[in-house]
Amino acid sequence: MLPRPARTGAEVRSLAPLIVIFAAVGATSIPARAQPVPAPRPAPRVTPPQLVAPPDRSVPTAVEAQERGRNVLFELEIDDAGHVTAARVVTPSGSELERVLTARALGLKMEPARRDGVPIAARIRFLFQLDWPTEGDATSAPKTDSAANEDDAPRAASADASAPRTPPETVATNAKSGQAPAGSSGGDEELVYEAEASVEAPTREVTRHSLRGEALTKMPGTRGDALRAVEVLPGVSRPAAGDGAPILRGASSFESLVLLDGSTIPLLYHFQSLTSTFSSRLLQSVDMYPSNFSVRYGRVHGGVVAARSRSPRRDRLHALADVSLLDSSVLVEAPIGDHTGVALAARRSNIDFYFEKVAPSDSFSVVAAPLYWDYQALVEHELSSRHTLRLKAYGSRDQLELFFAEPVAGDPSLRGDIAGMMEFHHVQGELKSRLGPRVEQDLSLTLGRNVLSQRIGPEIDARLETVTLAGRGEWKLQARSDLSLTAGVDVEASFFDGTYRGSRPPQLEGDPSIGETQTTTARVDLEAAFRHVSPAFYAELGWLPATWVRVVPGVRLDYFELFDSWTVDPRLAVRMEVTKTTTLKSGVGLFTQAPLYYQGISEIGNPELEPERALHASVGVEQRFGHWLEMGAEGFAKRITQRIVATTDGNAPFFVNDGIGRVHGIELSAKARPDSDTFAYLAYTLSRSERRDHADPWRLFDYDQTHNLVAALGRDLGAGWEAGARFRWVTGNPRTPVVGSAFDASTGVYRPLYGAINSERNPTFYQLDLSVEKTWALPGFQLTAYLDLQNATNAANPEGVTYSYDYSDSETTRGLPLFPNIGLRGEL
């Protein structure tokens, strides 16, 4: 590899004027605020969770004598939808009474805590009082002062783990019964409610869309998949058929990051689109940054989806089993001692049990039916009040093997063994520490092993083994009340070892020949072992020049060893809370997309490639209406330079930085929670994403979707019934027409003659998904039956065109037909 001078400085300089202009626009976009500094805004008003229905205070039938008269103090975790997600007895005795009341506590109906009217997650103490018979009652047992005993328990509550970097905001209230979440439904006793509710860290990015609570696992049309739920958010395009990876603001899926606790997931979905390889039930949140993300993230110039696993529940043993048409899964959580929680989960597909019955068996024989499995193990241990250690192991495997005794019609290369396998195992350690009153530290290290093998007849045979090491250290200093500094180092190292025989990889986007028969393409044979180390350093300021303005400038420095290239990405985000309910926001920054590793292998790529660069800019407004409706509007633009494209003649160096791109659009969104039983999302994106290769005319991006409208609604209907619906209406994806063909006499296969790239579109896509589930609450056990109906109207939704052997005739290729997934879930 030839050494090259870094050219980052020149790139930054060339874009600097735009940054300055945008920053100036952002700073002057609120003329009304260009006045003397206004008076400080009052502190955010935080209200505690409220009971919306009285609890069942009846005395359980089977109560040990020593438990009679006892009321139980719980620590409850309540999500921003008002659901009790965890109930832990503060001073547990392991009694049957505690078990019964824990089940009741988990079923409590709450209005969530709110910060300035916005629902937030909270952790509270809750005294569950029962209607014990009064003194003298013939059936009463000797009364104990258990409530008083419970009250002796420590009152300190810990902060919500969802926002460990933010000092909790404490609320304390005295309230009459019926207003506070005490266990009394009547009477005139005055109850004291005390709680700590932690709030999320203030949004530092221009745009962060977050999914929490039931939105993660109850979004209709996602089969309960938390990562798929991001598809209801603005700026997220409908993913390609057979590929669920998110397409954010006109960026290819490989131009965006999907992270789990800060580490890249090697395989997002089983079989690329079926279901996430990490259990959604172990996720606490999914944050989506469609562009203009923080300097904490890099190596891509699209967007970021950051999933965060939750802490294992430590109140008692929890168990869950789920069986559906697609797969079966189990989840067990339990405390180990006072400071440690453990969660174990595993899943296995069920497809192989019936695959041979539904597959067209006259075409091939099944050597190994589609099979996937995954596992997760989480351990969280509070080392001290200042240090928390999390260890996590997770992995997954997909495999499929078929045997075609005869070539598939029209493609003599598709024959024999058609097999694929992808497996990964990752272990991750995270240490979160509060080093002092003003200093926090996050350390994480992830070690992984990924194995990919595939064989498609005689034409493609590949095996790649990768050992990955990812480490991150981040330190945050709250220098003053209005100034914080975050600095970090983010290192990724990959060690590749593999063999490959197949066609030379094409340009990743904008090449209609992807998917052509392998018979017509030249083959290469490779055997390679190499490494790629990519360290990055970043720093970010959080500055509040006024109480209503947050300015977040940052800079990220990246090095890409394989391409011997340094890049510097300056970024700036500004958020202005112009009123209590209105926030204006804007941002601009540079982003870098590292070339894919194989693009640097000289036999098939170009070691001299530079990283792609992109300039992001966006401006928008967030508006809250009352306590139940949030709306947003945002305009965005991106300019991509140094895009990696294939050489025009197909000769070495095969890839060059001779492409550019542009993306712009408007997003409108609404999120409503009219009551604790209902959630609704509405998102509309109007956008245009274009690319230009070499000096060719501008063309549409492969997944450009002019209009993208998504609406989702979920409601708890009561009596254990829940239902939801999702509707999508999306402009059809562009496609390249075939305007003719040429017969390749050497192979016996016709080669298509393409028209202008992406000059036509598939018909408009529309799809209605429905979901319904019924839960039966049994003593100590909960059973749920569910049905998730994708494409309930069985809309054809053509995804492309299938051609006759000589391309003289064609028919549309329909998308996913009506697909019901039925299952049963039991929870202990």
Next chain:
Amino acid sequence: MRRFSSICVLLTLLATTGCGDELHPSQVIEKNRVLGARTEVLGAPQRAWPAPGEAASVRFLVVDPGERAPLGYALAACVRDASLGGVPACDGPILGEQRVDVPELGAPIVDFVVPSASDLGNRRSLLVFGVVCARGAPSTPGGLVAAWPDRAGCTGADALPTRVLANVTVSTDGSSNQNPSLSDDLFQQGGSAWTSTPDPWALPPKCSATAGTPAVPIVSAGTGALDLSLSLLGDDRESTPEGREALSIASFSTAGEVDRPFSVVESDDASNPPVVGWTFELPKSAPAEGRLVRLHFVMRDGRGGTDFATRTLCVVP
């Protein structure tokens, strides 16, 4: 390794297998078709790989469902570019060109001379390309190279154009590749030997009066399937540094339907001799005078070697 798209290919394959047959099956000859091309070194017709400086020719097999159509064509040879998908083009000057503007009977052919090794550099592939016009003349505005491929077409009211191309591998290191041969292999229909005729195009389409020989066996329409087979008595699988060749056999019929368009004798097929079998769905009906059905077979060794064979059946009611 963020991407794992290949497994998706497998699933797509599963989803599409068996569905593509809704469109016209490629193994049925419903119009004038080009089925293959054979490269021959001048003076050594069994050699498919010419060496630098050698003269060679590429001859195309063109068939019709009925009577043979006269053909006009424009063909040329050049050094091929390195494009991955779509239709390849030239990366150098024309090495040989043949043009027939007045349609005639006969196979389209182009002769050329392979450049010297120094002119080739590290390139090993030549491209033969052009347009074949059934009942028409080639139309190549600005010349074939300029018109290729978009504007390469035909003129003539009934003209049917087919753009064609073939890859010719140049032997630059002394390696060689022989064309496979179907002439020493055994075709059978219904368990009986099935020989070739000197000129299958010379047979009358109303065949019942002249049929009944091993070259033109008589079969009855609408009687279901007929077993066909090819025994590779002269096994043509050459050994190469990557292993033994695999042979693919494409099969076509002018009526009825062979059960699949492609068959393969894999490199590791140890049977002796290797046998390829087909099920031929007979035409549902035939005229009283009989109907001549031609079955065309194209064998490829996957490295540029090719041979053709034609067999005939007389289908009677």
